[in-house]
Amino acid sequence: xxxxxxxxxxxxxxEGENLTVYCNSSSVFSxxxxxxxxxxEGPVLLVTVVTGGEVKKLKRLTFQFGDARKDSxxxxxxxxxxxxxxxxxxxxxxxxxxxxxxxxxxxxxxx
Amino acid sequence: xxxxxxxxxxxxQPVGSPLSLECTVEGTSNPNLYWYRQAAGRGLQLLFYSVxxxxxxxxxxxxxxxxxxxxxxxxxxxxxxxxxxxGFYLCAWRIQGAYEQYFGPGTRLTVT
Numbered sequence: 318x319x320x321x322x323x324x325x326x327x328x329x330x331x332e333g334e335n336l337t338v339y340c341n342s343s344s345v346f347s348x349x350x351x352x353x354x355x356x357x358e359g360p361v362l363l364v365t366v367v368t369g370g371e372v373k374k375l376k377r378l379t380f381q382f383g384d385a386r387k388d389s390x391x392x393x394x395x396x397x398x399x400x401x402x403x404x405x406x407x408x409x410x411x412x413x414x415x416x417x418x419x420x421x422x423x424x425x426x427x428x
Numbered sequence: 429x430x431x432x433x434x435x436x437x438x439x440x441q442p443v444g445s446p447l448s449l450e451c452t453v454e455g456t457s458n459p460n461l462y463w464y465r466q467a468a469g470r471g472l473q474l475l476f477y478s479v480x481x482x483x484x485x486x487x488x489x490x491x492x493x494x495x496x497x498x499x500x501x502x503x504x505x506x507x508x509x510x511x512x513x514x515g516f517y518l519c520a521w522r523i524q525g526a527y528e529q530y531f532g533p534g535t536r537l538t539v540t
Contacts (some may be wrong), residue, residue, distance in 0.1 A: 350529075352531075358533060358534065362528050403469060420470055
């Protein structure tokens with residue numbers, strides 16, 4: 318069974334601080350996706366990383382895929398209250414058609 | 429562009445009553461479709477997925493069922509709701525062979 322573990326589970330910071338959240342597995346994934354979910358809404362896809370060692374930037378968000386394709390990180394620079402939400406990582410399951418999701422990191426950015 | 433709809437947005441139902449949640453996707457053909465349930469602020473539990481009309485794979489639930497009567501329509505049902513069925517239900521779609529899933533806005537179900 319492929320599992321994804323996310324840490325920390327909860328993170329509360331002040332506006333302007335930097336942060337990193339992690340998504341780890343003992344299994345190799347062909348890709349990993351990151352989603353952000355706001356309360357009462359569905360998750361929204363942020364990025365897909367495919368190649369080991371790949372780094373992708375989305376404004377103040379930097380995503381990295383581990384060299385061995387077993388882990389990923391999300392770094393946010395100068396966090397803003399609008400970054401508040403649940404961050405989920407996911408990867409395709411070996412069973413075609415399904416994905417494995419982590420339990421998420423709940424981020425709160427205080428003004 | 430593709431769009432996914434879910435309704436209703438919120439639902440309050442008594443224990444023992446039936447349930448029908450509907451999800452439709454626009455702008456794509458033959459997608460994979462998924463039903464998830466989410467406990468407050470936590471990860472997603474896959475309930476059902478479908479790779480084609482009439483093809484349903486069940487992951488967990490005992491008293492829930494799913495159907496796919498049309499290519500872009502996915503329905504979640506129950507004959508008798510339990511208190512434990514309360515939660516946030518999300519429908520999602522994926523292009524077959526692609527990595528990414530795209531989610532609907534969700535249905536908040538409260539069983540009283």
